[in-house]
Amino acid sequence: MTDGQHDKVTIQDVALRAGVSAMTVSRVLNNSVRVAPETRKRVEQAIEELGYLPNALASGLLKGRTSTIGLIVSDISNPFFTMVVRGVEDTAQRNSYTVFIGNSDESVEKERQYVTALLGKRIDGLLIAPASDASRETLEMVRRRGCPFVLVDRDVAGITADSVIGDNVGGAYTLTRHLLELGHTRIALVNGQPSVRTARDRRRGYEKALLEYGLEPDPALIVETGYHRAGGQQAAHHLLSLPAAVRPTAIFACNNFLAVGVVEALRAAQLSIPEDMALVSFDDIELASALHPFLTVMAQPVRSFGTIAAQLLFERLTGEGPSQPRQVILTPELIVRHSCGARLRQQPA
Amino acid sequence: MTDGQHDKVTIQDVALRAGVSAMTVSRVLNNSVRVAPETRKRVEQAIEELGYLPNALASGLLKGRTSTIGLIVSDISNPFFTMVVRGVEDTAQRNSYTVFIGNSDESVEKERQYVTALLGKRIDGLLIAPASDASRETLEMVRRRGCPFVLVDRDVAGITADSVIGDNVGGAYTLTRHLLELGHTRIALVNGQPSVRTARDRRRGYEKALLEYGLEPDPALIVETGYHRAGGQQAAHHLLSLPAAVRPTAIFACNNFLAVGVVEALRAAQLSIPEDMALVSFDDIELASALHPFLTVMAQPVRSFGTIAAQLLFERLTGEGPSQPRQVILTPELIVRHSCGARLRQQPA
């Protein structure tokens, strides 16, 4: 009957009430060694009666472990990261860990501040989708402090660590090939900043596919902006303003936000997809694809990014698994929801 | 030059290196009282050189404050809560707090476990979207422990506390009226579980609008399931199976997931919106509405739910603001993206 009107009940209070020492109470709490069943019962009752809740700060201070991990993503409102968070949280909960969440907004500085705060709070480990290659310094600090971490979705030049990333080169290659096979030859790439690993890789896959088809990547058709709607809108707007001779017949949006921005710009220009402009996207768009299921996309196993990353971290924490870093590469899946070139007017050269 | 190869640098180490006492270092860290500029500089240098990072566990234990808050939602992958989380996180970061995140999955038991874990970690306050009215016991425990909390999106029968909720009755009323004014008379309600406050309120608004129009709510047109896609699909499927005489001409989905499920079921049945079936939804669907902008919805100021709730909590923590509980009611906005009855074949009686 947890009636505990008390504010701060300590282990001593419980010990007193149960007529034992604090150590015995501690042993009951931690299920350690053998405690006489009789004693255990008395202690448990005292705990119940006083409404005692162990202070995790105190035990964390002593044990050097907090059963807490940190998770830093660039933007939790990006459906991709939303699902990563969900996956991490599930896995953490199953392992009795709690999760600190933080948004870096692609800012290395904000990210550094977050990491510092979390290290100060003595997290046992960190899951992070690094803001950019400039996150390297921050990660080196994390390593120096002896805090295990796993990179999610993006890795960082110069950092060797456990990581869970998508096959961005392969995915972009497949997506581009899809357009090429449909006869498109002027395919624009609307991408994020090249300082981000995923952006570089997706561009590489795109260029590889073009070259295989004997096409030289055209700088005029490559727009590097940021992973957000406004970037997609502006990029599409720019591409539409190109002279007819160079204007693309297809657009490859390198992420879901960019794709949405492109759709908006196309609609504003009264152009329809895919009749007037073909569009494919890296990353699916969760709910949206159910409502508007006409976009061809490269869908990543989003939740798995979170669950697997968390799993790697926990194995690190418990000392299981190999000591050298492990890199998990998750393969995305091409979802063809419409044929991007069915009504393509221009035929391949 | 933070070269700190050390693992655990304590305040003592810094004190030693700077030739002062630990107290002086502590004072420098906390900017408290006056420290000789000369001394301060020496201390700061020692901190830098050793790569010292204060242990928040120790200071939290002593001060009884951790600069940490908890946030529990039913499902972070629901775009509504995603934005709430984002709003909370932004506000927290601005106030130098970190946020523990947890998903209850509408389970009171999971919620209770989470709350207990967080209280053990001595959060300074809690933001929570309660799983249901049965969360009451858990919240009473939180209160007994003296941990301030703010209810987000849902309140709980029998609990008086700071809260930030939407005008669910009013929103549902307006949305229903919209359909009525377009001539619909057989309007189905696809709702969540009545144990959840928002579901009850949305139903009330719906019924109120019907009654004002002289229509008696028809139990056959009210389906209570859960706030998820599968529920929406099943509900729509059921409604479509009704005899033509009773079958609705419009569906009111009480949340975004339900709306998506309904759309899917309608599409499977080869029915188009709004020609064959009108559809309105409580809650907008972020990215989706950009791609498929043809759904009439009641959009809530989602981010504000988070920022305002966090604000209320922080004012509570700093002792600002009135001591009696404050209830903030946020007004949703009707977004008419298409006319749900423009092509309605049946005219009102």
Add this chain to the structure above:
DNA sequence: TTGAAAGCGCTAACAT
């Protein structure tokens, strides 16, 4: 302006 002592709540390591 600075320091010394005491202790926040818990548990590891050693008794008994």
Add this chain to the structure above:
DNA sequence: ATGTTAGCGCTTTCAA
């Protein structure tokens, strides 16, 4: 099987 001691890393007194 249980208890005693000491101390995790910091800050709140109180004193100098």
